[in-house]
Amino acid sequence: MSLIEVKNLIKTYKMGENSFNALDDVSLGIEKGEFVAIMGASGSGKSTLMNTLGTLDKPNSGTYHLDGVDVLSLSDDELSEIRNVKLGFVFQGFNLISRTSALDNVQMPMIYKGIPEEERIKLAREALKIVGLENRENHMPNEMSGGQQQRVAIARAIVNDAPLILADEPTGNLDTKTSIEIMEFFVNLNEKHGKTIVLVTHEPDIAEYCKRIVRFKDGKIISDEVKK
Amino acid sequence: MIDFKSTLKISINSLKVNKMRSALTSLGIIIGVSAVIIMLAVGNGASERVRSNIESMGSNLLTIRSASAKSGGVSMGMGSKPTLTLKDADALKKNARGIDAVASASTENKQLTYGNQNWSSTIYGIEPEYLYIKNYEVELGRKFNREEINSGGKVALLGSTVVTELFGDVNPIDKTIRVGNVPFKVIGVLKEKGSMGPMDQDDLIFIPILTAQKKVFGTDFPGTVSMIIAKCENENTVSMAVNDINEILTVRHKIGKNQDKDFEIRNSAEFQEKIKSTAATFSILLFSIASVSLLVGGIGIMNIMLVSVTERTKEIGIRMAIGARAQDIRMQFLIESLLLSIIGGLIGVVVGVIGAKSVQIFSTEMNISISLFSIILSLGFSGMVGVIFGYYPARKASMLKPIDALRYE
Numbered sequence: 001m002s003l004i005e006v007k008n009l010i011k012t013y014k015m016g017e018n019s020f021n022a023l024d025d026v027s028l029g030i031e032k033g034e035f036v037a038i039m040g041a042s043g044s045g046k047s048t049l050m051n052t053l054g055t056l057d058k059p060n061s062g063t064y065h066l067d068g069v070d071v072l073s074l075s076d077d078e079l080s081e082i083r084n085v086k087l088g089f090v091f092q093g094f095n096l097i098s099r100t101s102a103l104d105n106v107q108m109p110m111i112y113k114g115i116p117e118e119e120r121i122k123l124a125r126e127a128l129k130i131v132g133l134e135n136r137e138n139h140m141p142n143e144m145s146g147g148q149q150q151r152v153a154i155a156r157a158i159v160n161d162a163p164l165i166l167a168d169e170p171t172g173n174l175d176t177k178t179s180i181e182i183m184e185f186f187v188n189l190n191e192k193h194g195k196t197i198v199l200v201t202h203e204p205d206i207a208e209y210c211k212r213i214v215r216f217k218d219g220k221i222i223s224d225e226v227k228k
Numbered sequence: 229m230i231d232f233k234s235t236l237k238i239s240i241n242s243l244k245v246n247k248m249r250s251a252l253t254s255l256g257i258i259i260g261v262s263a264v265i266i267m268l269a270v271g272n273g274a275s276e277r278v279r280s281n282i283e284s285m286g287s288n289l290l291t292i293r294s295a296s297a298k299s300g301g302v303s304m305g306m307g308s309k310p311t312l313t314l315k316d317a318d319a320l321k322k323n324a325r326g327i328d329a330v331a332s333a334s335t336e337n338k339q340l341t342y343g344n345q346n347w348s349s350t351i352y353g354i355e356p357e358y359l360y361i362k363n364y365e366v367e368l369g370r371k372f373n374r375e376e377i378n379s380g381g382k383v384a385l386l387g388s389t390v391v392t393e394l395f396g397d398v399n400p401i402d403k404t405i406r407v408g409n410v411p412f413k414v415i416g417v418l419k420e421k422g423s424m425g426p427m428d429q430d431d432l433i434f435i436p437i438l439t440a441q442k443k444v445f446g447t448d449f450p451g452t453v454s455m456i457i458a459k460c461e462n463e464n465t466v467s468m469a470v471n472d473i474n475e476i477l478t479v480r481h482k483i484g485k486n487q488d489k490d491f492e493i494r495n496s497a498e499f500q501e502k503i504k505s506t507a508a509t510f511s512i513l514l515f516s517i518a519s520v521s522l523l524v525g526g527i528g529i530m531n532i533m534l535v536s537v538t539e540r541t542k543e544i545g546i547r548m549a550i551g552a553r554a555q556d557i558r559m560q561f562l563i564e565s566l567l568l569s570i571i572g573g574l575i576g577v578v579v580g581v582i583g584a585k586s587v588q589i590f591s592t593e594m595n596i597s598i599s600l601f602s603i604i605l606s607l608g609f610s611g612m613v614g615v616i617f618g619y620y621p622a623r624k625a626s627m628l629k630p631i632d633a634l635r636y637e
Contacts, residue, residue: 056549056630056631076554077553077555080548080552080553080554081551083548083549083550083551084550085551095542095545095549097546097547098543099241100241104241108547108550109550109551111234111238112547112550113551114231116231117234156550160551
C-alpha cells in the first residue's frame with residue numbers, strides 16, 4: 001500500500017471573474033521510504049499540492065489517502081491529529097515560534113500530542129542532537145543563523161516520529177553551503193531513519209539529492225522520473 | 229490531549245514576551261478592582277457610621293411636641309406655645325399601649341460658669357427615664373437619686389463637651405457650677421455619643437425637671453414641658469403607640485373634631501429609614517462608578533487580545549500545522565486573558581486595600597470598612613471580565629484556517 005495516494009485532485013482559485021486550476025486533475029502515488037522532489041515554476045501548483053498533502057488546504061475534488069486513511073473525510077480535529085503524528089513540516093521561512101527557545105520549539109508538537117513534560121524534554125534533546133544543535137537548546141530563533149533555525153525546524157518535524165516529512169523550499173532562504181548541509185540532513189533522515197520525504201524546490205541542484213523528481217506545469221504533472 | 233500545565237506555560241511565556249503591554253492591559257483591571265474595593269469600603273463605612281449614629285439616637289422613638297402656635301395667621305414654629313404638661317406624660321405612661329418608657333423634658337439655653345470659665349449650652353430638665361430612652365450612659369459619678377428628683381435637688385449631669393469647655397482636665401465630680409445664677413453640684417459625666425450631623429449630642433447638661441421648672445427656667449406657662457419622648461416596645465408597636473398617644477392627648481386637651489391638634493408626634497423610624505436609604509443609594513452609586521471602570525478595564529483586555537491574535541496569526545498557523553486543535557488555540561488565548569485579569573485583580577486588591585487604609589489616614593472623619601465580600605466580589609468580577617472579554621478574541625483565533633494563518637505576514 002502506498003503511503004500517499006492522490007487521485008484526480010482539482011483545486012480551483014477564483015480571481016475576479018476568471019478562475020484557474022492550481023491543480024488540474026493531479027494523480028500521484030508515493031511509497032514509504034521515497035525521497036521525492038516536486039519541481040516547477042512558481043504558480044505551477046507545486047505549493048498547492050504540498051498544502052493539500054499537508055492537510056492544510058482542501059481540494060475542490062479528488063481523493064487523498066494517507067497511509068490508507070481517507071484524509072478528505074476527516075474532521076478538523078482529526079486532521080490536527082494527522083498533522084501532529086503523521087506529518088512533519090519544514091518551511092522555507094523556518095516558521096519557528098519567535099522568542100521561544102529551540103528546546104521549547106521542538107517540544108511544541110509533543111505538547112499537542114499530550115506527552116508528559118519530562119519525556120518531552122528528553123525526546124526534544126535527542127532530536128536536537130540528531131540535527132547537531134545539542135548546545136543551542138536555550139537559544140531563541142533570532143539568536144541563530146538561518147541554517148541553525150532550519151535544523152531546529154527539522155528537529156521539530158521529526159520529534160513526534162512522523163513517517164512523512166513535507167519540506168516546502170527548505171533551502172530557499174539559505175546560502176549554497178548551508179543548503180548543502182541541510183540537504184545532507186534530509187538524505188540522512190531518508191536513508192538512516194527511513195523517513196519518506198516530499199520536498200518542493202525550483203533549484204535543480206537541490207533536486208539532485210532526491211531519488212525521484214516530479215515536475216509540474218500549469219497545475220499538471222508533466223514528468224515523473226526515478227533516478228537510478 | 230493537551231494538559232493544562234503546558235497551556236498555562238505557553239500563555240505565561242506569551243505574556244512575558246510583551247511585558248509592558250501585559251502590564252498596561254492589567255492596569256485597567258488593577259484600577260477597576262481597587263476602585264471597587266475603595267468605593268465599597270467608603271460606602272460601607274458611611275453606612276456603618278449612619279447606623280451607629282441612628283442607634284445612638286435611640287430606636288423606635290416617638291417625640292411629642294406642642295404644635296406651632298398661630299399668632300394672627302403667622303405660624304410661630306414648633307413648640308412656640310407650650311401645651312404639653314407633666315400630667316400628659318403621666319397619662320401616657322399609664323394608658324398608652326405599646327410603650328416601653330415615657331419621659332418629659334424642658335430645654336433652654338443658659339450660660340454655665342465654673343470659676344472663670346464659661347460656656348453656653350442647652351439645659352435639659354428631664355425625668356430620669358429620659359437617659360434610658362435616649363441611650364445616655366453615665367461614665368463618671370452617678371445618676372439622679374429619688375430624693376433629688378422629687379424635691380428639686382440642684383444636681384447636674386454634664387455632657388463631655390461641657391466638661392471639656394468648663395473643666396479641662398479637672399475632675400468635675402462634686403464641683404459646683406452655676407447655671408445662670410443658680411449653683412448646681414456636678415454628680416456625673418455622660419459617656420460621649422459623638423455628633424449627629426452638625427448636632428453635638430454631648431453639648432448639654434441634664435438636671436431634674438422639677439428643679440428646672442421651679443428654679444432655673446422662668447416659664448410663662450407653669451407646669452408645661454417642651455417635649456415628651458416615648459420609646460416603643462418594638463418596631464411593631466410603633467403605630468399602635470402613635471394611635472393611643474393621639475387619642476389620649478386629644479381627649480386630655482379637649483380638641484374638637486374640626487380643630488387643629490395642639491401637639492405633633494414625630495416618629496424617629498421614618499427619619500432613620502430616610503437616612504438609611506440615602507446611605508444605601510450612596511453605596512450603590514459608588515459601586516456603579518467602580519464597576520464601570522472595571523468594565524473599561526475588560527474592554528482594554530479585549531482590545532489587546534484582539535491585537536495579539538492578529539499579530540500572532542502566523543504563530544497560530546504554525547501551531548495548527550504542527551497539530552494544535554482549535555480548542556487548544558482557544559484555551560491558550562482564553563488563559564492569557566484570564567491571567568491578565570486575575571493578576572490585575574490580585575494587584576488591584578492589594579492596591580485597593582492600601583488605598584482604603586490611606587483614605588482613613590488622611591481623613592480621620594471618614595469611616596472605612598473593607599469587607600472580605602468586596603474583595604471576593606471584585607476578584608470574581610475581574611475573572612469574569614477576563615473570560616467574557618477574552619472569549620471573542622480566543623474564538624477568533626481558533627477559527628482561523630491553518631493555511632490562511634500560515635500565509636499571513
